[in-house]
Amino acid sequence: MSTAPTAEVVRREENYLNVSYGIRSWLLTTDHKRIALLYLASVTVFFFLGGVFAVLIRLNLFTPTGDLVSAATYNKLFTMHGVVMIFFFLIPSIPAVLGNFLIPLMIGAKDLAFPRLNLASWYLFNMGGLIVLYSILSGGIDTGWTFYTPFSSVYSNTHVVSTIFGIFIAGFSSILTGLNFIVTIHTMRAPGMTWFRLPLFVWTHYATSLIFVLGTPVIAITLALVAAERLFHLGIFNPALGGDPLLFQHLFWFYSHPAVYIMVLPAMGVTTELITTFARKKLFGYSFVAAASLAIAVIGFLVWGHHMFVAGQSAYAAMIFSLLSYLVAIPSAVKVFNWTATLYKGSVSWATPMLYGLGFIGLFVMGGLTGLFLAALGVDVHVHDTYFVVAHFHYIMVGGAVMGYLGGLHYWWPKISGRLYPEALARFAAIVLFIGFNLTFFPQFILGYLGMPRRYHAYPPEFQVLNVLSTAGASILAIGYLLPMAYFIWSMRYGPAAGPNPWPATGLEWLTPSPPPPHNFDETPTVTWEPYDFPNRPDLKYPSPVVAVRQLGPTPQEE
């Protein structure tokens, strides 16, 4: 064991990890914390699968002639990259892993409202994933992750039906997770945990769950109708029968625009926690940040038409959708403003999670502002379907959602595993990620502005320099993703013990031991304090002994 004077000795207390052993105790668990770890394993597998497709795409674009794969294979690569990353990594990542683990802890409950449903949703997710995996292995799919009709419903000769079936099944896991969160947050809060004492992480998950519950059924029925067109010759999107292929786009984006907020709202929740904890300040404008989360979820349902500016919808509809898209930027800007105001005159420390939190803000602002370019009708006609769009949504989804996810994983890793990760290496990885990310995607803004269309497997030679930069960035990015995976696994065995509250932070989850006992709290906590109230919490000594040792002295495990 560690000999550092301040690091706690790992005690053999009963916790959710050591309470029982064996594969059955994991596969049949109803403990939300174990289910969160099951999800962590699943989404990590899908992240690397989607990453492999990304690497192949970038390698192919290394040369203007697209020498690596044929055009048909390239179509399949970007489709499968999108399908796997969106439906099987980004959407479940923060809610199903961190949300699952933390929401009951944060509100002082023993578990989610429906623990067995929670486990069922993990099985549904994997079933859907396996079906998609089968579609990939048996030849793949080439429609783009957007499945536009009539190409997907009539012409494509790839595995559309089985892919759709897999997404359909996984959709139910989203719905069940959202339902579980909504009911839990409404009914399972500990005494004294009022709505306005909830951590913002919980608020953003509440807003995300609304989208899960209201949006996912629509994409489910829409994709089911595409499958029914292929299987049973129903003609709802088929112009040959008088059906309407544009109706598909309306229904698809009715879900898939809000789905962006499924990915980014939880990351905003993570960032809010990180910013207050590492600025040691009460969050500026708590109720505004909470309300902005709900506003984003609600207004997000009214802007889908901005994906269809050049698809033939009426000019008046396009103008209204453009206006509403500008409107949804306001609550996002409110959040950025509040984060900045929280940092102002705070005692900011540069722990790894904070680097991710600040990285999130910077990249999200880039992604958000370029989103306003795209919401403007005239500019959109110019850059529609170019790499500008690709760069924009990767800034939101990878720069925003994945940064938030990794920041959250680092921040709560001591709670999840009971161990600390190596701080210096983790900071290095965060910086590598930030550089790699920008090198990968910033050139794509320029490429798109200059007119390089997305989804083409070859391009004119004058675009090569920027494409090579992007590919080089992607390889740096890949290293940045592999590092945390390696040191997280390392820390599970060799990391020093974290203690209950290493940062220290104010949430209820930090009052219970790390890792938490099977039922989270030895007795149900009663909340009598306001959220993020650092000035009035003298019990939170800062810097905490554990972190101080790690940041100033030799790390304990090196002694």
Place this chain on the structure above:
Amino acid sequence: MSEAHSALAEQFRDLEQQREVASLGMWVFLVTEIMFFGGLFLAYAVARFLHPEAFAEASHHLNVALGGINTAVLIASSLTMALAVHAAQVGQRRALMGFLTLTAALGCVFLLIKGIEYADKFQHHLVPGSAFSFAGPEARPAELFFSLYFAMTGLHALHMVIGVGVVVVLLVRAWKGRYSVQYHIPIEVAGLYWHFVDIIWIFLFPLLYLIDIHH
């Protein structure tokens, strides 16, 4: 009381909280169902707006008498389901079992009649696909109408099948004496689902069968 306590799952403080959770859970689930069917209702609205004459004409090929009988059957089943919930609330086990049996039976009658209608459509080549045939210039949009007919009533029938299955499970559990005045939330929650599925049909019937009833 001890019997009621064994029905309390470990994550809850008391039966009251458990009740609240179950009923809110079902309401949220029904919201997802509304969005699920909502996509189809929107598709129906768009298609009918594009092809009003074809929809009126195609609608004449549905059997209004059978559809009307089925509507009556479902309304009756909603009544028996409501009576089952009441029987559970006042703790009348035999009445509960009787009404659950009636509800499941009426659900089966509905599905049987629906099956007869489907068979009839197959015989008259009104099922979308290469065998579809429909006289007149509106044949293609008529096929669209039948696409929607099968998608909407098929999805509804699937919900009926699930509903009958749920009611049968509740019946077995009621027979085993699982429910009491203190603990009968599964019956109430299943009742919500059953009424919801009925209401979907109340919308489907006029939209599909009664488009142009006077001609």
